[in-house]
Amino acid sequence: MTGETIIYVVLPYVAMTVFVSGLIWRWRTDSYGWNARSTQLLEGKVQRYASVIFHFGVLAAIGGHVLGILIPQSWTDAVGVSEEFYHVIAVIGGVSAGLAVFVGFAMLVYRRLRFPRVKATTSRMDVAVFALLAFGIVTGLLATITNIGDAVQYRETTAPYFRQLFLFNPEPELMTSGGVTLIFQVHVVGVWFLYMLWPFSRLVHAFSVPVGYLRRSPIVYRPRTVRSMSGRRPETRIGR
Amino acid sequence: MKVRAQMGMVMNLDKCIGCHTCSVTCKNVWTNRRGTEYAWFNNVETKPGRGYPVDYEDQEKWNGGWKLDRKGRLKLKAGGPLKKLANIFSNPDLPQLDDYYDPWTYNYDHLISAPAGKVQPTARPKSQITGDDLNLQWGPNWEDDLAGSSHGAANDPNFRKLEEEVKNEFEQAFMMYLPRICEHCINPSCVASCPSGAMYKREEDGIVLVDQEACRSWRFCVSGCPYKKVYFNWESGKAEKCNFCYPRIEAGLPTVCSETCVGRLRHLGIVLIDSDRVEEAASTPDEKDLLEAQLDLFLDPEDPEVREQALRDGVPADWVDAAANSPVYMMAKKWQIALPLHPEYRTLPMVWYVPPLSPVETLGKDLIREGGEEEGVFAAIDRMRIPMEYLASFLSAGDVAPVRKSLERLVAMRRYMRADVVDGEIKPEFATDAGMTPGELEEMFRMVAIADYDDRYVVPKRHGETSTTAFADQGSCGIDFDNGAAVPPGLGTMTGVNGPDPVGGPFGDGMPDGNGSEPDPDFDVREMLSKHGGEGNANAN
Numbered sequence: 144m145t146g147e148t149i150i151y152v153v154l155p156y157v158a159m160t161v162f163v164s165g166l167i168w169r170w171r172t173d174s175y176g177w178n179a180r181s182t183q184l185l186e187g188k189v190q191r192y193a194s195v196i197f198h199f200g201v202l203a204a205i206g207g208h209v210l211g212i213l214i215p216q217s218w219t220d221a222v223g224v225s226e227e228f229y230h231v232i233a234v235i236g237g238v239s240a241g242l243a244v245f246v247g248f249a250m251l252v253y254r255r256l257r258f259p260r261v262k263a264t265t266s267r268m269d270v271a272v273f274a275l276l277a278f279g280i281v282t283g284l285l286a287t288i289t290n291i292g293d294a295v296q297y298r299e300t301t302a303p304y305f306r307q308l309f310l311f312n313p314e315p316e317l318m319t320s321g322g323v324t325l326i327f328q329v330h331v332v333g334v335w336f337l338y339m340l341w342p343f344s345r346l347v348h349a350f351s352v353p354v355g356y357l358r359r360s361p362i363v364y365r366p367r368t369v370r371s372m373s374g375r376r377p378e379t380r381i382g383r
Numbered sequence: 384m385k386v387r388a389q390m391g392m393v394m395n396l397d398k399c400i401g402c403h404t405c406s407v408t409c410k411n412v413w414t415n416r417r418g419t420e421y422a423w424f425n426n427v428e429t430k431p432g433r434g435y436p437v438d439y440e441d442q443e444k445w446n447g448g449w450k451l452d453r454k455g456r457l458k459l460k461a462g463g464p465l466k467k468l469a470n471i472f473s474n475p476d477l478p479q480l481d482d483y484y485d486p487w488t489y490n491y492d493h494l495i496s497a498p499a500g501k502v503q504p505t506a507r508p509k510s511q512i513t514g515d516d517l518n519l520q521w522g523p524n525w526e527d528d529l530a531g532s533s534h535g536a537a538n539d540p541n542f543r544k545l546e547e548e549v550k551n552e553f554e555q556a557f558m559m560y561l562p563r564i565c566e567h568c569i570n571p572s573c574v575a576s577c578p579s580g581a582m583y584k585r586e587e588d589g590i591v592l593v594d595q596e597a598c599r600s601w602r603f604c605v606s607g608c609p610y611k612k613v614y615f616n617w618e619s620g621k622a623e624k625c626n627f628c629y630p631r632i633e634a635g636l637p638t639v640c641s642e643t644c645v646g647r648l649r650h651l652g653i654v655l656i657d658s659d660r661v662e663e664a665a666s667t668p669d670e671k672d673l674l675e676a677q678l679d680l681f682l683d684p685e686d687p688e689v690r691e692q693a694l695r696d697g698v699p700a701d702w703v704d705a706a707a708n709s710p711v712y713m714m715a716k717k718w719q720i721a722l723p724l725h726p727e728y729r730t731l732p733m734v735w736y737v738p739p740l741s742p743v744e745t746l747g748k749d750l751i752r753e754g755g756e757e758e759g760v761f762a763a764i765d766r767m768r769i770p771m772e773y774l775a776s777f778l779s780a781g782d783v784a785p786v787r788k789s790l791e792r793l794v795a796m797r798r799y800m801r802a803d804v805v806d807g808e809i810k811p812e813f814a815t816d817a818g819m820t821p822g823e824l825e826e827m828f829r830m831v832a833i834a835d836y837d838d839r840y841v842v843p844k845r846h847g848e849t850s851t852t853a854f855a856d857q858g859s860c861g862i863d864f865d866n867g868a869a870v871p872p873g874l875g876t877m878t879g880v881n882g883p884d885p886v887g888g889p890f891g892d893g894m895p896d897g898n899g900s901e902p903d904p905d906f907d908v909r910e911m912l913s914k915h916g917g918e919g920n921a922n923a924n
Contacts, residue, residue: 174596175596177599178599178619178620179620180600180620181600181601181615181620182617183473183474183477184477184478184602185512187477187479190473195472199472259510259512259513260480260513262513263513263514264512264617348599351579353468353471353578353580355580356467356468356579356580357464359580361459361574361575362574362584363583363584364583364585365585365586366585366586367586367588367633367845
């Protein structure tokens with residue numbers, strides 16, 4: 144097995160396996176620990192700006208990644224979007240989202256170090272997640288900025304690489320041949336480690352977006368016998 | 384009509400001496416652990432005062448509770464689900480820890496371990512979160528007995544609602560105690576604020592709980608509660624709150640705060656409510672009619688129609704009987720001496736208060752001992768040291784009439800019983816003047832003055848035979864999740880904080896694990912006591 148296979152095929156599949164099975168395992172065994180672990184109570188002034196900038200930046204960045212990776216160039220060609228126009232939009236969106244994430248994240252790190260209360264609640268897992276996030280954000284932002292001239296042509300290299308990966312027909316050479324620069328490669332490879340840590344960290348809250356709130360009745364009633372949402376449904380109910 | 388049973392409490396403020404026993408016993412049972420040091424599910428405030436957390440009654444600042452929109456529909460004051468989701472990354476209405484206080488203890492160990500020196504060693508306050516030295520500026524009961532001029536009773540948010548006249552009377556200082564727990568509201572805004580649906584009302588008894596497995600740390604319940612009685616456990620990242628000691632209630636026992644109240648001023652019971660009309664009642668246009676609207680929800684447990692419907696709706700027969708003997712129903716609805724806390728928040732709260740008669744001694748001569756002139760009695764109530772307008776500002780949405788009625792009845796009871804017991808005269812007019820019958824007054828006397836244990840606590844047991852989890856529930860204490868009361872500190876999740884416990888709690892290392900794991904064979908309780916003695920509830924003053 145070549146190094147190329149290991150880092151562009153084996154690692155991604157290991158990471159995806161850990162990610163998915165880890166999430167399932169955590170959900171089933173530790174729904175108590177499954178939460179955002181907010182520290183807004185302990186420090187709210189910086190948090191107000193940092194968290195909002197960071198999270199909206201992240202949402203935009205995730206959206207950009209999904210579009211960039213999942214939509215083939217042939218599709219945008221078909222609807223008459225020129226590659227130059229696409230790239231201009233992608234760079235503007237990508238750089239602004241990346242900067243928002245970077246600034247928000249920097250503020251969050253500052254906050255965590257500056258305020259002893261927040262620092263006191265920081266677990267080792269938080270440190271690991273922060274380190275990997277920092278890595279992903281910095282390399283991602285650098286990759287975007289260094290590719291303003293579109294030398295990498297990622298829509299013909301990295302994007303198809305991911306699509307092939309998701310179709311279980313990996314073509315690792317897409318990542319090594321062509322103009323894929325080192326910073327792209329480092330970003331792609333490094334972020335898999337974040338995914339591997341994800342299920343075991345506070346990042347799981349990303350999968351708890353409470354959309355059900357929008358259609359729920361305001362007051363929730365529950366019979367005593369249901370101990371928790373993950374618990375079994377009762378056979379009998381009193382009060383009904 | 385859909386009948387539900389709802390647990391409730393009445394506190395007779397006339398008897399509260401502000402000893403904080405309820406707070407201390409509650410803390411020792413429920414919140415004596417990392418993450419909840421600052422949380423007092425039960426606290427006792429001196430009124431007037433800014434309260435805990437500071438100015439919690441100022442809903443212009445905190446946006447807790449409900450409001451009516453322009454079309455008269457009931458809406459969360461802080462905004463609905465869409466607004467909440469848009470603000471989910473940072474809750475604009477969340478109190479900060481310093482609005483409660485930075486929890487602390489003292490480094491007592493230094494008193495005995497300090498090297499010999501020229502000055503006496505002192506125990507310094509240390510933050511229980513960071514372990515750092517604290518310069519104490521604010522804390523629980525900082526305003527106890529009107530202390531704390533830097534904050535000061537004059538800043539009580541309730542004063543803003545009063546006429547200038549009453550404010551000036553403040554020079555004649557007065558004070559009273561207000562013990563507070565979760566209101567277990569019939570229309571809880573915390574439940575409606577929870578994006579995850581983790582908070583719920585129990586169908587059987589209306590107790591409001593947080594599903595610890597479903598809470599995702601969004602913290603809108605904390606700000607949504609106008610009484611600020613949902614707390615954020617900063618270690619677990621979960622909301623926690625007064626659970627009405629439900630494991631005790633289910634066993635037919637009173638809550639810990641009630642059981643340990645030295646003034647015996649707490650009364651527990653259920654009321655039958657018509658749950659079909661809850662929203663209608665909470666949407667009553669005029670704030671001052673909310674009390675009446677809530678009383679209308681309380682169904683008469685003696686009414687055969689109500690009893691029949693209650694049984695049809697699944698309320699057990701012994702619960703219906705308990706409702707007929709409920710001190711809450713009697714004091715709130717039958718005698719109307721108890722009033723809800725801030726009904727204008729539209730949450731239909733279920734912890735009610737009998738207003739205090741000021742120091743009754745100041746009224747004593749006119750009102751009670753001498754019998755008093757009729758006009759003199761009621762005029763004297765209007766001149767009481769605690770202005771009725773002030774009581775009304777938090778017990779009846781500013782409407783003085785219900786407060787006056789309650790106080791008149793309390794005075795009538797004293798006059799009537801004094802005439803009977805001391806002078807040997809039955810004076811039925813003392814009762815009828817206050818709109819009651821002599822029989823009712825005597826009943827009321829037994830409830831509020833004799834206050835026998837069995838009269839104060841009419842708590843029907845849970846019907847275990849209908850439970851599918853009774854076996855699994857054996858020995859559980861209610862919060863036996865990780866970081867819960869049944870788990871000693873130090874056993875965090877992998878995502879938990881493993882940082883140092885800067886000062887060590889009273890149940891630090893060495894306590895046997897109450898959660899079913901092997902007991903420590905070397906555990907010695909004397910050793911533990913000598914190690915931790917005196918380090919316990921430094922804040923529980």
